Amino acid sequence: MTNRSHSEAPPWTILKLLRWTTDYFKSHHIENPRASAEILLSHMLGTARIDLYVRYDQPLMESELASFKALIKRRIRREPVAYIVGEKEFWSMGLTVTPAVLIPRPETECLVEAALRLLDREPSRRILDAGAGTGAVALALNRERPGNTIIASDRSREALAVARENAIRHEAAESIAFFCGDWFEPIRPAASKFDMIISNPPYIRTADLAGLEPEVRAYEPKGALDGGVDGLDAVRHLIYRSPRYLADGGYLLMEIGHDQRTGVEAAVRECGAYSEVEFQQDYSGLDRVAVLRKGRPGSIAGTGR
Numbered sequence: 001m002t003n004r005s006h007s008e009a010p011p012w013t014i015l016k017l018l019r020w021t022t023d024y025f026k027s028h029h030i031e032n033p034r035a036s037a038e039i040l041l042s043h044m045l046g047t048a049r050i051d052l053y054v055r056y057d058q059p060l061m062e063s064e065l066a067s068f069k070a071l072i073k074r075r076i077r078r079e080p081v082a083y084i085v086g087e088k089e090f091w092s093m094g095l096t097v098t099p100a101v102l103i104p105r106p107e108t109e110c111l112v113e114a115a116l117r118l119l120d121r122e123p124s125r126r127i128l129d130a131g132a133g134t135g136a137v138a139l140a141l142n143r144e145r146p147g148n149t150i151i152a153s154d155r156s157r158e159a160l161a162v163a164r165e166n167a168i169r170h171e172a173a174e175s176i177a178f179f180c181g182d183w184f185e186p187i188r189p190a191a192s193k194f195d196m197i198i199s200n201p202p203y204i205r206t207a208d209l210a211g212l213e214p215e216v217r218a219y220e221p222k223g224a225l226d227g228g229v230d231g232l233d234a235v236r237h238l239i240y241r242s243p244r245y246l247a248d249g250g251y252l253l254m255e256i257g258h259d260q261r262t263g264v265e266a267a268v269r270e271c272g273a274y275s276e277v278e279f280q281q282d283y284s285g286l287d288r289v290a291v292l293r294k295g296r297p298g299s300i301a302g303t304g305r
């Protein structure tokens with residue numbers, strides 16, 4: 001894209017610019033090139049994406065072209081769109097995101113759905129969102145099942161600041177308590193028994209990090225991705241430690257890698273503190289959510305779907 005005066009060439013209209021940017025992104029192997037172009041252009045113009053097509057023949061000023069060109073350069077360097085615009089939608093909520101937090105994924109909505117099914121059985125619950133990041137899970141649960149006591153923790157102060165900002169944004173600052181600490185560090189087990197502990201822990205194998213998309217590998221926080229040699233370091237920690245903080249019959253819900261079911265089942269058997277373990281699938285039919293219920297040690301009933 002070059003900046004030309006109106007006398008030299010026809011003006012850059014919104015539609016022309018979208019078409020050019022889409023082709024340019026395709027030539028650089030950018031995922032979802034049209035959507036990326038729309039999101040970036042609507043962000044730069046301060047308008048909704050749908051309005052781009054209402055105003056498709058609107059010419060852009062030179063200053064707007066310069067601003068948009070800067071955004072294109074960032075995307076070509078594979079910076080995620082969410083970090084460029086500072087926002088990502090999750091559970092129909094616009095959430096502030098920064099490089100301090102993992103960008104919420106659609107798969108994590110499966111974790112929310114699993115929690116909601118359990119909360120329907122008993123509406124009044126005490127919930128811990130461990131490793132809250134943007135606060136996406138806690139906010140979704142608070143929106144769908146208000147009245148629960150929700151505590152969100154994260155070891156990153158920067159991430160927790162983002163979560164608090166999102167809670168204020170969605171008028172949930174008085175409904176969710178935030179604590180900074182590594183997993184259960186801020187919680188005293190004798191004083192705090194939860195009916196549900198929910199988490200999207202890091203579960204990528206260390207050796208697999210180098211093979212991730214550049215948007216993930218180069219920009220998203222490694223601490224929110226790296227799950228150790230087999231990807232299960234944090235998952236095992238949650239399995240072994242959660243029983244101290246769960247009420248009898250309480251649930252531990254975790255997002256996991258699609259191929260980690262066997263490893264989770266082995267850790268559950270070794271822990272011996274859960275009476276049930278179930279795996280629920282994501283939208284692609286892959287095991288994505290592990291649901292564990294605290295029960296009499298050694299009474300694992302089996303697995304299900």
